[in-house]
Amino acid sequence: MEVLVYPDPVLRRGGKTITRFDAELRQLAERMIEAMYEEGGVGLAAPQVGIEQKLLVLNPSGDRKDRSGELVLCNPKLTRKKGREFGEEGCLSFPGIHADVERWIDITVTYQDLDGKEQVMAANSWLARIVQHELDHLDGVFFVDRLTATEKLRVKPQLQELEGRGA
Ligand SMILES: [Zn+2]
Secondary structure, X not given: OOOOOOOOHHHHHOOEOOOOOOHHHHHHHHHHHHHHHHHOOOEEEHHHHOOOEOEEEEOOOOOXXXXXXXXXXXXXXXXXXXXXXXXXXXXXXXXXXXXXXXXEEEEEEXXXXXXXXXXXXXXXXXXXXXXXXXXHHHOOOOHHHHOOHHHHHHHHHHHHHHHHHHO
């Protein structure tokens, strides 16, 4: 399973609502989790592997030996949010780029698990940041879209380098 890299246009398409909670979906989630560990990430959204579904996987430890924090979220929605803070982010689809992004500190997310059962989770700080970053991918939004003008200017040469590589 290959992770798409900016400026692949598929990344902008985001994901569609999942309606079938079957073995195929479970298998897709497992393959995404494997790809996430393989690439050294802490989260991965289906559009990043070319699949237009509202599915994301994450593990704040990013460590395949510590799978206790592993989560699979189908059709996630941000329902409550509080407080703002800046923190550094990177993205498997933007290799080599790290930048400060402002996110909500405390969030509540509703989602469906792999059985289609409604779930609610509360998250803060690092976990909340990962969830918001991955949620953005489901809408075709990138962390570099959310940078301050100064940070945008700083990463511009790196973005252009990625754009050049794709040409
Ligand atoms: Zn990302």
